[in-house]
Every structure is written in structure tokens, then in C-alpha cells.
Amino acid sequence: MKKQELKVAVFTSQQRDMRVIGIVLTHLKSAKYTFSVADRTPSAVVDVALLDDSDPEMRKRLATVLASKPDLPVVHLVSELGQAGAQCELLSNQLMMQLLPTLERLLHSLANQPPAAPAASPAKTVTTLPPTRNRLRALVVDDSQTVRTQLANVMSNIGMACDIADGAKAALAQLAHRQYDLIYVDVMMPDMDGYTLTREIKRDRSNKAPVIILTSQSSPFDRARGALAGCDIFLTKPVGLKQFYAATTKALRKSMAVDDLSGWITDPTQAKARAHA
Numbered sequence: 001m002k003k004q005e006l007k008v009a010v011f012t013s014q015q016r017d018m019r020v021i022g023i024v025l026t027h028l029k030s031a032k033y034t035f036s037v038a039d040r041t042p043s044a045v046v047d048v049a050l051l052d053d054s055d056p057e058m059r060k061r062l063a064t065v066l067a068s069k070p071d072l073p074v075v076h077l078v079s080e081l082g083q084a085g086a087q088c089e090l091l092s093n094q095l096m097m098q099l100l101p102t103l104e105r106l107l108h109s110l111a112n113q114p115p116a117a118p119a120a121s122p123a124k125t126v127t128t129l130p131p132t133r134n135r136l137r138a139l140v141v142d143d144s145q146t147v148r149t150q151l152a153n154v155m156s157n158i159g160m161a162c163d164i165a166d167g168a169k170a171a172l173a174q175l176a177h178r179q180y181d182l183i184y185v186d187v188m189m190p191d192m193d194g195y196t197l198t199r200e201i202k203r204d205r206s207n208k209a210p211v212i213i214l215t216s217q218s219s220p221f222d223r224a225r226g227a228l229a230g231c232d233i234f235l236t237k238p239v240g241l242k243q244f245y246a247a248t249t250k251a252l253r254k255s256m257a258v259d260d261l262s263g264w265i266t267d268p269t270q271a272k273a274r275a276h277a
Helices: 016-026 056-068 092-111 145-158 168-175 194-203 219-230 241-257 268-275
Strands: 004-011 033-037 048-052 074-078 089-091 135-143 161-165 182-186 210-217 233-236
Touching: 004 016, 004 056, 004 074, 004 194, 016 033, 016 092, 033 092, 033 268, 048 056, 056 161, 074 092, 074 135, 074 210, 089 092, 092 161, 135 168, 145 161, 145 241, 145 268, 161 168, 168 182, 182 194, 182 241, 194 210, 210 241, 219 233, 233 241, 241 268
Parallel strands: 004 033, 004 048, 048 074, 074 089, 135 161, 135 182, 182 210, 210 233
Antiparallel strands: none
């Protein structure tokens, strides 16, 4: 099936973000879409927009485009979730890992929306992203970029959405704005160790997500510290895919009080076996 080709207009003055967006749209592949950065000309074809929500000048430029394209879908790049209200948001520090899934979810949601009833008033200028609660979401906390990337890829194969945090403080900031279904925590981090972070997470009674500690520390003393901190599962690195999936399903079954997770996540080991059959 031929992929739909879409042009992405980027409204940001941050050169680093521009480079990251260009890399993602050029080198990471979507199953349904082919993305490319739109030309910066008034007559350029634009199918979706990315906006640096903290930049007033960029907001003005986008408003000009929306005047002629009021139904243009917009992804707001923010430093904190909730900064842009109810619109589709993406944390700027998660551009590399989350830009492509965010665009895919937004476009999928628009494709499945019922036709709008005729109205005399203009359409809303910003497309909102409906809740995606039917897709489980995990938070990965690790100061290693390599580990974060590996776990995000595994989460994608399992079928879970994934946010990442490069330390405990960043994780707590994200937890203040979003509920997660599962949290993976490293132990050795510079700003706060994983045991302390786990205690902080468990102290918040509004947070129901199980915590899985992932660490290279495997002594009985370390396991005891994890249990005392309140972690639900303690895994020792390196963790095989089968063991990782088993721990994930065990934690989710307990927290969700369900036995069958087939409608929520996918066993990546079975998918790999089918691919080689």
C-alpha cells in the first residue's frame, strides 16, 4: 500500500529542534505516512504544523497560516505538559523519540473523527487530540541515552506509548502533569537515586502506576532496598526481551486487575517468531 505523503510546517527558531525534526522526518519511517518538512513560502503545501509554543513570533506566523487553513492540525512543542491547554502537546526534550508516534496518533485520530455538522461559525483553529487512554503509556527514567532509546523501542514493539526522562527530577515534573500505567526506573542517576525516586512516586497516593526498577546492582542488599522503597518488580540488567515482557505483563495485570492483556499490548517475542516463520 502506497504511503500518504504529508508536508510538515515547522514553526520554531530553535536550530537544535529544527535539526532533530529534520532527522526524524527524513530517517525514521512511518508505516502509513511519508513526512517531509514543508517549504517556508506562503504558497507551500502544508498538511500538519509543529509549533514552538513558547515563541510569540512563531505563534504569530502560525496564526497567519491558520487564517487561510483553519483546519490545519497542530502539534504544540512545550517544556511542560499542560502548557498549551487541551491541544496536542509534545515535550520538546522528547522530539527524537516521540515526534513520529505523536504525528501518527494525531493523524489517526483525525481520520477516525465523525464528519462535522455544518455550522455558520468558522472551524476551530487548532485541532485537538482526543484522549488515547486505550493505549497504555509508560515512563522510562534513565540517565543513559542508549538505555532510554532501547527501552522506547521495546515499548513501541509491545504496543505501549512511551515518555522518557533523563533523571529523577525530570520524571517527577512529568508525573505532576500526567498519569502513567507503568514506570521503569534506573537506580544510578546523578540527581537522585532510583530508590529515593521510587519512594517519592509511591508517596503520591494519586499515582497508581507500578514501578519496575532496572539496575545492574543485583546484590540481596540492593533487592531489599528496592522492596523497602516500594518497587513492584526488581530487574537486573541486562534484561532479555522475554523476561522484560513477562515483568511488564505481571505488573500491568496486577495494577489493572485483568488477566487478558491481548487487547492492550503485544508479545514482541511472538511477533519476531512470526516474522521469521
